[in-house]
Amino acid sequence: MLVGRLPFALTLSPDRQKLYVTNLGMFQYQPIPGADPQQARDTGLPFPAFGFPSAEAAAGAERLTARGKVQVAGLGDPNARESNSLAVVDVSNPVAAKVETFIPTGVPFAEKSDGGSSPSGVVAIANRVFVSNAANDSITVIDSRSNRVEAEIPIRIPGLEQLRGVLPIGMAYHEKTGWLLVAEAGINAVGVIDTRENRVIGHLPAAWFPTRVAIYQDTVFVANARGHGRGPNAPGGPRGSLLPTQALQGSLSVFPLPAAEDLPHQTALVMEANGLIQHGNPPAPLPAAIRHVVLIVKAGRAYDEIFGDIATASNGAALGSPEIARFGTRGYVDGRGKRFSFKDVNVTPNHHGIARQWAFSDNFYADSDAGEDGRRWLVGAYPNAWTASSLIAAASDQRKDFRMGSAPGRLLFPGPAAFVDPEDQPEGGTIWHHFARHGVTFYNFGEGIGAPVLTNVPMPQPLYGNTSRQYPGFNTNISDQYRAAQFIREMDERYVKGGAELPQFLFIRLPNDAMDDPRPEAGYPYDASFVEDNDYALGRIVEYLSGSKWWNEMAVFITEDGAQGGIDHVDAHRTILLAAGPWVRKNYVSHANTSFPGLLKTIFRLLRVPPLNLWDAAATDLSDLFAGQADGARYKAVAVDPRIFDPAAVHVGPVP
Template sequence: MGVAFSSEHAVFVSEGTSGRVALIDLSSGERRRVFDLNVAGYRNSFSGDLVWDGTQNVLYVADQANFRIAVIDVRSRKVLASATAGRLPMAMTLSPDRRRLYVANAGMFRYRPLPIPLSFPPFGFPSAEALTGTEAPAGQSVVQIPPIGDPTVPESNSVAVINVSDPSAPKLETFVRTGASSGLQNGFGSSPSGIIATASNVYVANAGGDSVTVIDVGNNHAELEIPLRIPGMEQQRGILPIGLAYDPKTGWLLAAEAGINAVGVIDTRTAHVLGHIPAGWFPTRLVVDRGTVFVANLRGNGSRPSARSDSNIPSTISSTPEPGSVSIYPLPSAEQLPGLTKLVMQSCGFEQRPRVAPPLPPIRHVVLIAKAGLSFDEVLGDLTTVANSPVMAAPQLAHFGSAGSASGRGDILSLHGVDLTPNHHAIARRWAFSDNFYSDSNIGLGYLWLAGVYPNAWRESLARSATSGGGSNPSLSPEDVGQSGTLWHHLVAHGITIANFGSGTNGPFLTNLPMLDPPYNVTSRTYPGLNSDVSDTGRAAQFIDEIQHRYLEGGLDLPGFVYLTLPNGKPADARRPLYPYAESFIADNDEALGRIVEYLSQTKWWQETVVFVTEASVQRGTDHIDATRTLLLLAGPWVKRSHVSHTNASFPGLIKTILALLRVPPHTLFDHAAADLTDCFDSTADDTPYHAFGADRRVYNPAELR
């Protein structure tokens, strides 16, 4: 998304999926004008970054959907011209003389529509089929699938240099690829997401590779790569540089480091990183003006409680879970940077106190079950104490707990005092859970985090635009993934076998967007994706059937890491007879969870297995601690009995625990620095099988499937 001030009284704001740009009056908040990019044959435009040239009254707009830059004459309100920009233009800057426009392209491919929708992604990436194309069955037909092509073409992960000396006739001069190994590593790109130009150089922030590329404006060649690393963690990525600013007085380049909530300081004369300055949550853009630094933080100071513990009414503190913020401070001196850097390192957990790690149990199989949508209090708020400790819970908010309710909405009889989640509660009471665990996303990006992928600037902006009505796609694309790869890649690289049930299979697939490989080759072709028309008990039956026939009866070992989705665990519109209430979906989800744990507990692998259960995201949940607090349940012979963990953790902490149990080193900076959940494990095992509870048949009856 883009913002550009035309004066002290008005600002241009891009609207994303509408393909429009609005000129907003800052005093009244009203629109003065609206400019539409969907003209002259262009459709489905997505307005992104903006650059304002006040000397010529020209506004440059990145159209991410059409891979172009639109040039708008503000006085006539017309689109003067368009210029090819490259794949997924993410950020732009003008040269000081305003004769060239430099565009950072974060994309890798130009995806094309398919003649017939597919029920499964057409091919994996990387693969020979992705390069050359293939055929795929679609019903009774065979569809020709066009390739996505070579990810190393010039317009991929690059900077487009556009001559705009005449804005009415912009001309593309060249592409300059950025990042280590020309922007490609481990199959994934550098994702250039921020850019700024001086009289001699163009600086490009590579979010996918944690580096800054220096381009010589005289020859348009990438002359230097400046790595951004954390001492002692040089192999991990996650700094996520996005916006850039240059201070001519000091010669310093400032980088908004979204992954570590800081601003990096680089001496452009020596190309050395001098230090880091604290910022708000997820800084994305910044400027330096006469010695003062202004930093735009996408998530501000974080989320808040969404309800009071003494009320079942959601809080009205803020309708925005994560309001943004702007940090304003004088540019520090060189002498102040070491102290500020130390503060950043400590705040991010990079300077951890040495501790003796507890011995890990002999676990060979990790099963991760990803659900969708509920807060901790909504489900386990009525669980106020367990054997080891009281629980941070609010019984009044446990709408989907042991004494929940199902509203008939005036159509059928409402129910009260209904046990909607008997299996969630039984698992929590028998084994372990956390009352201090948080989702790293409340806008549908949790599936990325659980795949070991931290959302980059493009995905964050796309998701926030989608929440206004465009929807969001939890499937991973090559543009999502940084140069460290996914959790899947990391596990396979360390010898861990994997299996996937449901992640990335949210069809129908309308374009030749690939599924990432290795997941592509280990993903069930029959397990349903994120489709609420399919019951979770149906998913459980499919999962059990595949494990039984392929692995148990087929003589194969259960993979070391098994991922499956149970996406129906939040209220939805009633659909009789299977779902007579909105809450019926939750009852369906609970019974499915119970059946899966019951089945696994009766297999030969149970003695060496642990099951983690969490919510991929929390959307509009009510919780008296924090709007993003969510569920984390553990089940297995080596899990402590009747134990609540108070360790402050989120998805990276879960990933860290999984990696530790499988004896795999850290993957990214996020899981490296996170607190783990090893306090949930015991030194002795109890492999007693689990017996699942059925749902209240008034709320959900799987017999209605027949």
């Protein structure tokens, strides 16, 4: 039975005559005509077919593959009845079940929302049905007798009412009090709604990313998808930490339902723990002279394996573990019994050179568990229930992944080059929507592109119109030397010789430190060769930027899309964060505890735009990295060890 797009949550009515199913998809996607995953380069598109929203996305467009022209199907109406809705199914006769109607929930895609409502949970009681709209931070109340929406209950944070990020998902109803309990994945809490008044009356603390809640008598059970975090993943870590193979471990919270008079105290704890209480202290000032921000995103390394060997900076000690700094200045390159191994090799001279010349953090964390969700975090699209669950399914023993066939939902499973699709977009959109709204110019090198495109899944329209068509995305068959050369070439052609105005924000993907199996014939005799490739390309890009006419007005940030490929003695999510530029402190280590939203908050403040969502609004920024006076010293890229990676020997063009 077809019930809508990406059916996600379901429940039966108390009399078991009706089945309610939430549909959190926006579109039903289709393959590119003739697309074949086994011949992707010949049958796929080199770039997404269109941006969304656009006339082409709605109606379709003619595009070109290596085999010729194809007519790519349009997506139709983003607010179709099967989209972001509740399907009501008559199951009084289970062998002849039929859909009665579709009820749209939450805010439709329009001027007030850059995404769908993402209905992610549903509960039915005697005469009402409650649906949680994860993207809108709201609960839709439906009269089950008439199938009409009777109310929308907003879940808002005092003082930050215009921002979203609570992420309501699963729910449970307590009949005695009339309370609806809502798992609030975005603030690690359970919301309490008085259904007699249709208003939020409090929040209860839970663990990390609660997704489901149940009630038995007066006892509450909460399933927390990310539990209490992962802890260290270095060999020989402290007792209680996870084994290196245990990437995900949830938890179950069990507690008695509190009395109404206890809710204010519990709510205050939730607000304080999430940084949502505004204490009135003004943020530290940032250099007003900065007009351009560059964000370079790499792929998957943890802090200790790169910087664990840095003992001190100019302002004191750095927290590292030198014995696991396998890609540090005294690294270890393993030949795996097939070729010579090397000890005391400087694998990342440019990472360390940038850290010595400018600043780094030893307390910066990836919010992601994998690169796929990391790339969403880094563009302001905090993962919703669909994204989080599909990523977990793809990483589990089920190995659910992108697949062409009779199940259209499988076409949306994210891959290593996946961009933010319409189902991922929060109500406020991504940083691309945010910048466009506030008149901030930007240009993208490599984010959201990579493998040939086999479907009509669109790219966000602001990104589609501001992305290089020549710079390659995620593909470790392409050297980062080619990426560095292509970036420099386009910068020269567009902004130096071409005279165009340099955008205020540049995003650069530099992914080869994700590593791959050794390919000696291609110039990668070791897996560490990919890290050296990445390191030297990073040095070349920073050298180029530091020699440009924009340098005195520029700040450069360098991070990873996650720490999933590395090891760390503090936490498996701790990753690298570098800052460079004339206004950045020299040889400075930041101890500010923050993560991807804190990085975005810093970028927004530098570019003079307001917060995008609750995550960056509440985050600790990186203002301590900046100095009061500028030093325009340039950077000179450091050559890497040619025994591990020889830039002169590697193929520096696109994949042959």
